[in-house]
Amino acid sequence: MADDRIATNLRMLLIMETLGQTNSACSPTEIAKAMGLPKQTVHRLCATLVREGFLVGESPGKKLRPARRSREMAAGIMQNSRHHIARHQILLDLAREVGETVNYVMPEQDGMSYKDRVETDWPFRVQLPIGSSVPFHCTASGKCFLASLPKRDREKLVEALPMEKLTDNTLADREALLAELKNISRQGFAIDNEEFMDGMVAIAVPVPDQKGRFVAAIAFHGPTMRLTIDAAIEKKQVLFTAAARLSKIIFDADG
Numbered sequence: 001m002a003d004d005r006i007a008t009n010l011r012m013l014l015i016m017e018t019l020g021q022t023n024s025a026c027s028p029t030e031i032a033k034a035m036g037l038p039k040q041t042v043h044r045l046c047a048t049l050v051r052e053g054f055l056v057g058e059s060p061g062k063k064l065r066p067a068r069r070s071r072e073m074a075a076g077i078m079q080n081s082r083h084h085i086a087r088h089q090i091l092l093d094l095a096r097e098v099g100e101t102v103n104y105v106m107p108e109q110d111g112m113s114y115k116d117r118v119e120t121d122w123p124f125r126v127q128l129p130i131g132s133s134v135p136f137h138c139t140a141s142g143k144c145f146l147a148s149l150p151k152r153d154r155e156k157l158v159e160a161l162p163m164e165k166l167t168d169n170t171l172a173d174r175e176a177l178l179a180e181l182k183n184i185s186r187q188g189f190a191i192d193n194e195e196f197m198d199g200m201v202a203i204a205v206p207v208p209d210q211k212g213r214f215v216a217a218i219a220f221h222g223p224t225m226r227l228t229i230d231a232a233i234e235k236k237q238v239l240f241t242a243a244a245r246l247s248k249i250i251f252d253a254d255g
Contacts (some may be wrong), residue, residue, distance in 0.1 A: 003023075003179065007081060008045070009060040011035075011037070011041070011045055012047075012048065012049055012054075013047050014035060015042065015045055015046060015049065016049070016054060016055075016056075016066065016070060016143050017037070018031050018035055019031065019035050019055070019064065019066055019172045020066065020149055023212075024063075024065075024150070025058045025063035025064055025065040025101075026065075027064070027065055027145060028042045028043045028046045028064065028066060029043075029064065029171045030063075031046065031064070033116075034182060036103065042049075043217050046064060049064075049137055050064070050067075050159055052069065052128065053067055053068060054066070054067055054068040054069045054070045054073075055067050055070065057068070062174040068109055069207060071103075071108065071109075083249055083250050084116075085095060086249045087104065087116060087250065088118070089115055090117050090242055090246055090249070091116060091117070091118045091218070091242075092246050093179075093242070094218070094238065094239070094242045095117070095118040095119075095120065095129055095218070095220070097235070097238050098179055098220045098235050098238060098239075099120065099224040100120050100220045100221060100226075100227060101117060101118065101119050101120045101219065101220060102114070102117060102118045102218065102219070102220045102222055103117045103141070103217075103219045103220070103221070104116040104117065104216055104217075104218055104246075105134075105141040105144045105216060105217045105218075105219060106215070106216045106217075106242060107142075107214075108133065109131050109249065111133040111135050111136055111141060111142065112133065112134050112135075112136060112141045112142045112145065112217070113131070113132070114133075115129050115216070116130065117130055121247050122220070123211070126177065127160075127163075131154050132249065134156070134196060135161075135162075135164065135166070135178055135196065137158070137163055137170075137171065138164075138167075138170045138171065138194045138195040138196045138213070139192050139195070139204075140190045140191055140192040140193065140202040140204035140217070140219050140221070141190070141202075141203065141204040141217035141219045142182060143180065143184055143190040143192075143204075144156065144184065144189070144197055144204040144205065144206050144217040144219075145206075145217060146181050146184075146216055147181040147182075147184035147190060148185070148206055148213070148214035149214075154178070154181060155163075157214075158174050158177055158178055158181070161173065166195070166196055166197070167194055167195060167196070167197065167198050168174050168194075168198075169186075169193055169195045170195045170196070171195065188205060188206075189203055189204065189205045189233075189236050189239065189240075190203070190204050190205075190217075191204075191232065191233065192204075192205050192221070193229050194224065199219055199224050199225070200222070200223055200224065200225055201221065201222065201224055201228065201232060202219050202220065202221035202222075202232070203220065203232040203235070203236060204217040204218065204219035204239075205217065205218060205219075205236065205239045205243050206243065206245075207243045207246045207247050207250070208247055209247070209251055210247075210251050211235070213246075215250070216246075218239060218242055218246065219239075219244055220235075220239070
């Protein structure tokens with residue numbers, strides 16, 4: 001009986017791993033084919049994972065994707081691994097180079113969540129503590145994430161966003177935002193030109209996994225009295241280099 005439970009739990013983990021290695025939602029039948037398991041078995045295990053909040057069904061076709069509990073588990077594993085220390089050291093190096101507050105931000109259901117940060121030494125700074133959640137549509141990290149999505153998924157998510165106008169510069173028009181996201185996808189970085197908060201600008205780049213998929217964003221921000229958009233963009237290569245270092249230490253095959 002105990003061996004049966006272990007085998008069942010292992011298969012459910014493998015289902016989640018299979019989904020995690022794809023770029024889109026999958027049906028139980030597609031998962032069964034990829035794993036080489038009977039369809040009835042995979043349908044039953046997927047139903048359990050949906051019921052427990054690890055997977056969620058998408059319409060049409062009830063294809064499955066990771067749900068909140070899966071994302072929280074993955075974030076917790078990454079946060080508690082030895083990579084957390086190495087990650088923070090890279091953020092420290094980046095903060096010294098750019099001279100502003102540096103953030104490591106991941107997408108969650110309610111927006112972009114700050115998972116790690118290094119504060120600037122300047123007495124005047126914009127404080128967004130670890131655990132803060134900020135909108136997708138008007139932050140550099142949020143737009144960086146949106147731009148990483150396949151075109152259809154990007155359009156669906158933008159259509160669902162509240163698009164609250166927080167400052168005069170916030171893009172509240174969906175078509176205008178989609179046009180900017182297309183440009184961000186091409187150039188590889190996103191900016192926040194006082195769109196989230198008056199008097200603050202920011203720049204962000206993606207941290208990809210081994211397959212080039214978005215995992216997190218690294219960004220730095222500062223007050224407009226000290227940092228301009230042009231000055232931030234001039235330092236984009238420093239961000240790209242830090243992102244590559246982060247990707248390597250997080251997804252090192254020997255880690």
